[in-house]
Amino acid sequence: xxxxxxxxxxxxxxxxxxxxxxxxxxxxxxxxxxxxxxxxxxxxxxxxxxxxxxxxxxxxxxxxxxxxxxxxxxxxxxxxxxxxxxxxxxxxxxxxxxxxxxxxxxxxxxxxxxxxxxxxxxxxxxxxxxxxxxxxxxxxxxxxxxxxxxxxxxxxxxxxxxxxxxxxxxxxxxxxxxxxxxxxxxxxxxxxxxxxxxxxxxxxxxxxxxxxxxxxxxxxxxxxxxxxxxxxxxxxxxxxxxxxxxxxxxxxxxxxxxxxxxxxxxxxxxxxxxxxxxxxxxxxxxxxxxxxxxxxxxxxxxxxxxxxxxxxxxx
Numbered sequence: 001x002x003x004x005x006x007x008x009x010x011x012x013x014x015x016x017x018x019x020x021x022x023x024x025x026x027x028x029x030x031x032x033x034x035x036x037x038x039x040x041x042x043x044x045x046x047x048x049x050x051x052x053x054x055x056x057x058x059x060x061x062x063x064x065x066x067x068x069x070x071x072x073x074x075x076x077x078x079x080x081x082x083x084x085x086x087x088x089x090x091x092x093x094x095x096x097x098x099x100x101x102x103x104x105x106x107x108x109x110x111x112x113x114x115x116x117x118x119x120x121x122x123x124x125x126x127x128x129x130x131x132x133x134x135x136x137x138x139x140x141x142x143x144x145x146x147x148x149x150x151x152x153x154x155x156x157x158x159x160x161x162x163x164x165x166x167x168x169x170x171x172x173x174x175x176x177x178x179x180x181x182x183x184x185x186x187x188x189x190x191x192x193x194x195x196x197x198x199x200x201x202x203x204x205x206x207x208x209x210x211x212x213x214x215x216x217x218x219x220x221x222x223x224x225x226x227x228x229x230x231x232x233x234x235x236x237x238x239x240x241x242x243x244x245x246x247x248x249x250x251x252x253x254x255x256x257x258x259x260x261x262x263x264x265x266x267x268x269x270x271x272x273x274x275x276x277x278x279x280x281x282x283x284x285x286x287x288x289x290x291x292x293x294x295x296x297x298x299x300x301x302x303x304x305x306x307x308x309x310x311x312x313x314x315x
Contacts, residue, residue, distance in 0.1 A: 005089040005313075006037035007112065012080035013042060013099035017050040023101045024058055030105045031065060034112060039092075039313040040066045042099075043084045046074030059311050067313035072306040078181040081161065083305045085173055087312060094170055096161045102201050103162035110197065111164040120192035123156060123163035126201045155188045156196060168192060179304060180294045234287075238280055 009027055013020065024040075031038040044052045055068040069083055081096060088094050093115060097103045103124065111122040145157065161183060165173070172190040188194075 004037055005039055005092045007034065007039070008084075008088045008092050008094050009038065009040045009105070009108065010081065010084040010088070010094050010096050011040070011042050011099050012045055012077050012084060013047065013051050013055075014045040014074060014077070014080070015047045015049045015051060016099040017047070017054055019100045020051065020054045020058075023099060023105075024054075026101070026105045027097070028062065028065065030108050034109060038065075039089075041084055041087065041313065042066070042068040043080045044068060044070045045077065045080035046071050056311070059313075063313070065313060068311050069307055070309040072308040075305045077161075078183050079305045081183055082181060083307065085165075085170060087310070088170055090171075091167050092170070093167055094165045096163055096165070098161065103160070104199070107197075107199055108164070114195050114197070115164050115166055118193065119195040120166035120169050121163060121187065121194040123159050123187070123194060123196055124199050125156060125196045126158045126160070126199065155185055156194075159184065159196070160201075161187075163187065166192065177304065179298055179302070181304075238284065 009031060011023070011027070016023075027040050031040055040058075042055045042058070044055055052068075052070055055066075055070075058066045059068060069087060071080060071083060075083075085094060093112075095108050095111060097105060097108075107124070111124075114122045165187070169187075169190050169192050172192075173186060176186055176190075
């Protein structure tokens with residue numbers, strides 16, 4: 001009789017053929033140490049290198065322990081994780097890890113111990129971020145503080161995707177089918193009892209990060225627009241105060257003209273006011289456009305992802 005799957009180690013990868021050979025033995029060692037009910041599930045997010053070939057080799061070596069999903073193209077890490085969560089056996093918990101080895105698999109047993117002690121979600125909080133430039137650390141810290149100031153959903157600071165998610169939380173996440181996804185926010189939104197543990201994030205074991213500053217910026221925009229309407233409210237108030245200021249300035253111009261006349265002056269000040277108001281209007285339209293674009297994508301109801309090939313571990 002095959003053992004019931006209790007825990008799945010979920011790893012989403014995109015062009016990680018350099019890192020996976022070092023990462024996989026560590027994952028497999030942790031899975032074997034935790035018992036027969038633990039599986040490793042990879043998601044190949046449309047890699048163009050040898051990532052899928054490596055995953056296929058892992059499956060061939062241990063078919064009862066390892067499985068993989070291959071997406072039809074690169075859908076992004078958030079949707080790759082969603083695909084993995086959708087294919088976890090019912091009743092199993094999930095540990096989400098990065099493929100680059102920065103989140104040490106050796107910490108998983110400690111997470112499992114906290115889960116079995118009663119926590120539904122156990123998330124890693126980075127006390128150190130080795131191997132990352134100062135600018136990236138500073139912008140990441142600023143982002144978490146900004147989004148918590150704007151959002152009604154508290155998102156733990158200095159955390160990534162590295163966490164254990166219990167079966168009830170996994171089932172709740174499966175019910176969230178929005179297309180523009182910010183997984184760190186969704187993990188927090190479902191609630192349940194959560195515990196944090198501090199750890200030092202290691203440097204990548206190999207290869208280079210796929211997340212440049214432009215992609216991180218876009219991810220930050222997804223997080224803010226997905227979990228806060230404050231930017232829309234700010235645009236409303238900026239428009240209101242600008243209109244009040246313009247009205248007051250207009251009253252002043254009328255009174256000045258009636259009292260002292262107008263020698264046809266004020267061209268520079270007029271241009272400044274027009275440019276200021278035009279810029280504020282464009283900013284407000286841009287903010288509205290961000291939200292409207294997300295509504296447009298949701299309205300089309302396209303699938304979140306498409307699977308090219310699925311080779312799941314034995315249940």
